Amino acid sequence: MNYYIIAGEASGDLHAANLIKALKKGDSSAHFRAWGGDRMADQGAEVVKHYKYLAFMGFVEVISNLSTIFKNLKFCKEDIISFHPDVLILVDYPGFNLRIAKWAHQMGIKVFYYISPQIWAWKQSRVKEIRQNVDKMFVILPFEKDFYQKFGVQVDFVGHPLLDAIQEENEIRLLDGDNFKVYNKLDNRPIVALLPGSRKQEITEMLHQMLSVINDFPDYQFVIAGVNSINESFYQKIIGTRDVKLTFGKTHDLLNNAVAALVTSGTATLETALLNVPEVVCYKGSYISYLIARQVIKVKYISLVNLIMDRLVVKELIQVDLNRENIRKELELLLFEPTKRQKLFDDYKSLQQILGGHGASEKAADLMLSYLNQKSK
Numbered sequence: 001m002n003y004y005i006i007a008g009e010a011s012g013d014l015h016a017a018n019l020i021k022a023l024k025k026g027d028s029s030a031h032f033r034a035w036g037g038d039r040m041a042d043q044g045a046e047v048v049k050h051y052k053y054l055a056f057m058g059f060v061e062v063i064s065n066l067s068t069i070f071k072n073l074k075f076c077k078e079d080i081i082s083f084h085p086d087v088l089i090l091v092d093y094p095g096f097n098l099r100i101a102k103w104a105h106q107m108g109i110k111v112f113y114y115i116s117p118q119i120w121a122w123k124q125s126r127v128k129e130i131r132q133n134v135d136k137m138f139v140i141l142p143f144e145k146d147f148y149q150k151f152g153v154q155v156d157f158v159g160h161p162l163l164d165a166i167q168e169e170n171e172i173r174l175l176d177g178d179n180f181k182v183y184n185k186l187d188n189r190p191i192v193a194l195l196p197g198s199r200k201q202e203i204t205e206m207l208h209q210m211l212s213v214i215n216d217f218p219d220y221q222f223v224i225a226g227v228n229s230i231n232e233s234f235y236q237k238i239i240g241t242r243d244v245k246l247t248f249g250k251t252h253d254l255l256n257n258a259v260a261a262l263v264t265s266g267t268a269t270l271e272t273a274l275l276n277v278p279e280v281v282c283y284k285g286s287y288i289s290y291l292i293a294r295q296v297i298k299v300k301y302i303s304l305v306n307l308i309m310d311r312l313v314v315k316e317l318i319q320v321d322l323n324r325e326n327i328r329k330e331l332e333l334l335l336f337e338p339t340k341r342q343k344l345f346d347d348y349k350s351l352q353q354i355l356g357g358h359g360a361s362e363k364a365a366d367l368m369l370s371y372l373n374q375k376s377k
Contacts, residue, residue, distance in 0.1 A: 005032060007051060034048070038228060093117075193261040197264035258277050262282055265318075
């Protein structure tokens with residue numbers, strides 16, 4: 001069968017790649033054309049548009065890039081038609097993907113959605129769009145099934161694919177302990193990981209804030225998790241002459257060797273928790289975007305960890321609260337307060353239990369193939 005997959009961010013690239021791997025096990029004749037990244041390409045997908053050209057953060061930023069977005073939509077529709085897919089699989093990335101879903105439904109193309117948009121946080125009206133335009137929805141957070149049920153939408157909960165990605169990496173991990181430090185030319189001081197995000201806009205803002213505290217912790221070395229889609233020179237302009245190391249494509253290795261982390265809000269906050277690293281969640285956007293967000297967002301927290309646990313587990317420093325003094329204070333608690341660290345470790349254990357077992361990618365692939373085969377019979 002022909003599969004057309006659209007993932008617009010780094011996390012979507014990771015999960016879509018694992019989904020492709022699982023689909024190939026059940027469909028030996030599978031062909032994949034995609035919008036995504038290097039991980040999807042490594043699994044054999046023909047990537048026609050890289051996610052690094054797709055990610056725009058914030059209300060203002062999206063508006064200023066509308067021309068590019070509309071060009072991408074036009075190209076995507078034309079490319080889907082020329083590929084003749086048996087199914088279109090959309091991975092999160094709602095601003096773009098929901099528009100494509102509506103068009104594809106009108107064109108009679110079967111639409112699967114893997115990893116629900118966070119419509120439970122804002123724009124709950126999008127449930128109607130999903131009910132009308134999506135044939136099957138596969139969700140990865142336990143509370144999402146109940147959320148959709150309230151609106152009369154049946155979805156499949158498959159578990160969180162991060163658990164699989166982490167387990168797979170742990171089985172082949174080579175860069176633990178001293179090996180990681182030697183490979184990345186680090187010294188023997190404990191590591192504080194900095195995860196500033198995957199988009200240039202957020203990296204610029206977050207990294208400036210995170211780097212403001214490095215001189216307050218001379219007994220620790222700060223290491224940045226860079227993303228492969230962004231040039232090293234971009235990071236170096238922000239780092240300047242500061243004594244900070246930069247790694248690429250080794251985020252989980254970095255976290256596995258870190259004693260604490262400063263993490264930009266997003267999927268990375270959940271990854272950090274699942275890797276058992278005490279963290280402070282950081283977020284700061286443009287002032288106008290923040291004001292708009294305050295009016296429309298309907299959840300108490302921005303971190304997936306806190307949302308899943310439905311209580312404050314990891315500290316969130318948002319907008320004006322994200323400053324040097326607060327970052328320093330919260331990082332000190334993580335590094336120097338044993339009871340604080342142990343409480344986090346206990347909460348992380350509960351988090352993993354709530355998320356369910358492994359095998360999310362395989363469950364999603366099996367369900368997709370089952371639904372597609374039902375249609376063909």
